[in-house]
Amino acid sequence: xxxxxxxxxxxxxxxxxxxxxxxNGAFLALAVPVMVYWGAALLFAxxxxxxxxxxxxxxxxxxxxxxxxxxxxxxxxxxxxAELMLVxxxxxxxxxxxxxxxxxTTLPGGESVEFxxxxxxxxxxxxxxxxxxxxxxxxxLFPLQVSLSAPAQFFVLPERVKLRRVAIRxxxxxxxxxxxxxxxxxPGVEFFGVREYQPGDPVRWINSRATARYPQTLFVNEFEQExxxxxGLVVDARRQSDVQVGSESLFEYNIQAAAALAETFxxxxxxxxxxxYGRSINWTFPGYGKVQQERIMRSxxxxxxxxxxxxxxxxxxxxxxFPLHSQLVLISPLLPEDANELIKLRARGYRVLVxxxxxxxxxxxxxxxxxxVALAVRIAQAExxxxxxxxxxxxxxxxxxxxxxxxxQVAHTALSRLPWQRG
Amino acid sequence: xxxxxxxxxxxxxxxxxxxxFQPYWQLAFGVMGAGLLWLLxxxxxxxxxxxxxxxxxxxxAALGVYLDKPALWMLLxxxxxxxxxxxxxxxxxxxxxxxxxxxxxxxxxxxQRLAATAxxxxxxxxxxxxxxxPMTFGWAVLLGLxxxxxxxxxxxxx
Numbered sequence: 001x002x003x004x005x006x007x008x009x010x011x012x013x014x015x016x017x018x019x020x021x022x023x024n025g026a027f028l029a030l031a032v033p034v035m036v037y038w039g040a041a042l043l044f045a046x047x048x049x050x051x052x053x054x055x056x057x058x059x060x061x062x063x064x065x066x067x068x069x070x071x072x073x074x075x076x077x078x079x080x081x082a083e084l085m086l087v088x089x090x091x092x093x094x095x096x097x098x099x100x101x102x103x104x105t106t107l108p109g110g111e112s113v114e115f116x117x118x119x120x121x122x123x124x125x126x127x128x129x130x131x132x133x134x135x136x137x138x139x140x141l142f143p144l145q146v147s148l149s150a151p152a153q154f155f156v157l158p159e160r161v162k163l164r165r166v167a168i169r170x171x172x173x174x175x176x177x178x179x180x181x182x183x184x185x186x187p188g189v190e191f192f193g194v195r196e197y198q199p200g201d202p203v204r205w206i207n208s209r210a211t212a213r214y215p216q217t218l219f220v221n222e223f224e225q226e227x228x229x230x231x232g233l234v235v236d237a238r239r240q241s242d243v244q245v246g247s248e249s250l251f252e253y254n255i256q257a258a259a260a261l262a263e264t265f266x267x268x269x270x271x272x273x274x275x276x277y278g279r280s281i282n283w284t285f286p287g288y289g290k291v292q293q294e295r296i297m298r299s300x301x302x303x304x305x306x307x308x309x310x311x312x313x314x315x316x317x318x319x320x321x322f323p324l325h326s327q328l329v330l331i332s333p334l335l336p337e338d339a340n341e342l343i344k345l346r347a348r349g350y351r352v353l354v355x356x357x358x359x360x361x362x363x364x365x366x367x368x369x370x371x372x373v374a375l376a377v378r379i380a381q382a383e384x385x386x387x388x389x390x391x392x393x394x395x396x397x398x399x400x401x402x403x404x405x406x407x408x409q410v411a412h413t414a415l416s417r418l419p420w421q422r423g
Numbered sequence: 424x425x426x427x428x429x430x431x432x433x434x435x436x437x438x439x440x441x442x443x444f445q446p447y448w449q450l451a452f453g454v455m456g457a458g459l460l461w462l463l464x465x466x467x468x469x470x471x472x473x474x475x476x477x478x479x480x481x482x483x484a485a486l487g488v489y490l491d492k493p494a495l496w497m498l499l500x501x502x503x504x505x506x507x508x509x510x511x512x513x514x515x516x517x518x519x520x521x522x523x524x525x526x527x528x529x530x531x532x533x534x535q536r537l538a539a540t541a542x543x544x545x546x547x548x549x550x551x552x553x554x555x556x557p558m559t560f561g562w563a564v565l566l567g568l569x570x571x572x573x574x575x576x577x578x579x580x581x
Contacts, residue, residue, distance in 0.1 A: 104529065
């Protein structure tokens with residue numbers, strides 16, 4: 001029962017009561033048009049509509065600046081619907097940039113109505129569930145609302161940044177060939193050493209200088225094998241490590257870096273797994289190629305920050321997910337207490353690379369220039385430098401990323417060559 | 424369209440108050456004031472204004488009937504008030520939806536139904552005014568109770 005219905009009923013009751021009290025028939029006559037209106041609405045009150053709905057999305061994956069067109073088609077499989085109002089439930093985080101997410105129409109039996117609109121969203125997974133259909137008589141007195149299930153979803157994937165090369169060199173390498181030097185002689189590009197000729201070696205590998213010194217023996221050049229490696233990407237999604245400035249979050253930079261690194265490592269033939277470490281553990285099992293890239297991108301699209309007591313510190317990082325001596329890449333602004341955990345990882349034999357979006361620079365951009373701010377920044381930066389020094393001393397490669405600088409530039413400068421490391 | 428209906432209602436009901444042997448000018452101005460407020464609220468799109476306008480104008484029409492002013496004018500005023508209120512809500516509903524598919528057909532269908540209903544209401548109301556059935560107070564109470572009970576029954580059945 002809606003407000004219109006109650007209002008009209010009250011008017012009818014009031015006029016009838018007035019007519020009875022005053023014994024004046026004109027009051028009853030005044031109630032007649034209202035009763036006729038009420039009766040007409042009741043006569044044409046709708047029954048449960050038989051509607052079929054179909055939803056189409058122009059893309060099932062999009063980038064943050066790519067609009068997605070949502071098209072909804074509703075077919076009436078029952079009798080004429082005098083007034084049909086369709087309203088699509090658009091996920092609140094999506095912004096409609098063109099069109100309307102609803103329509104009002106008269107829909108005869110067997111006919112269809114279609115409406116479409118364009119939406120734009122930030123990184124995430126967006127699920128559409130149902131279209132609300134309200135049918136009513138011509139006067140809107142007896143509306144009947146039904147929910148028409150039309151599920152669909154699409155991902156807004158993180159921004160893609162192309163990196164030229166990311167140099168890593170873990171101790172453990174895989175069986176398949178790749179692009180990472182394997183510290184083993186064999187077919188490859190880089191010179192590795194000289195050994196005695198073995199039947200089957202190509203003639204062009206013969207080292208003439210070494211052979212000339214020892215006429216009785218043939219020597220051949222050996223090259224360093226290149227293999228694929230296991231890479232574990234760890235994205236820090238702990239709320240306490242994030243910095244929010246207005247609507248901007250440093251966590252988005254973590255995601256951007258993770259997406260770029262995943263694409264680069266997978267593009268080089270490596271096996272990559274992703275761990276989002278925040279309120280809980282979100283693990284994308286390691287894999288190769290484009291399918292894995294899609295999995296990682298979808299996982300990153302859905303990644304959210306969270307605060308959980310268990311995962312407050314890195315000590316609960318599930319290292320059993322990563323093969324020993326493999327490459328770990330942690331993307332985190334870093335907290336002071338993280339240093340010890342990272343050093344422990346290094347001690348266990350993992351190669352650790354830390355990409356650290358700089359929270360100090362990020363926050364400073366929004367602060368006015370003043371002496372106390374400058375001093376605070378200096379102190380915070382000194383603490384951060386000290387933390388990095390401690391990590392580098394433990395043979396952990398750390399890349400400080402001032403987020404005002406594009407990631408590809410930082411990666412090109414800091415990651416295209418390997419730093420000198422032992423073991 | 425709803426604004427025309429509001430103006431027509433105001434005009435008809437206020438005219439009803441000044442017709443006849445004893446014109447009630449103050450009440451006629453009161454009706455104009457109420458109509459003006461309704462119109463202003465309608466222009467500004469305020470929520471609840473159409474409902475308040477309908478109750479006020481029908482109430483004023485009923486008061487006119489009580490004061491022995493021409494009942495036909497008051498009936499006409501009540502019908503136009505009902506039409507204006509319906510149109511106002513219909514147009515708001517359409518505006519809220521944003522997009523109306525086949526808008527001309529939807530509007531035409533609504534107006535046709537509304538015109539037919541209002542016309543029928545006016546006709547039956549006019550006939551009711553012309554009818555004079557002598558009945559005792561007991562019969563009147565009985566019929567009134569039947570009307571109230573049947574209306575309640577219909578409401579309860581919904």
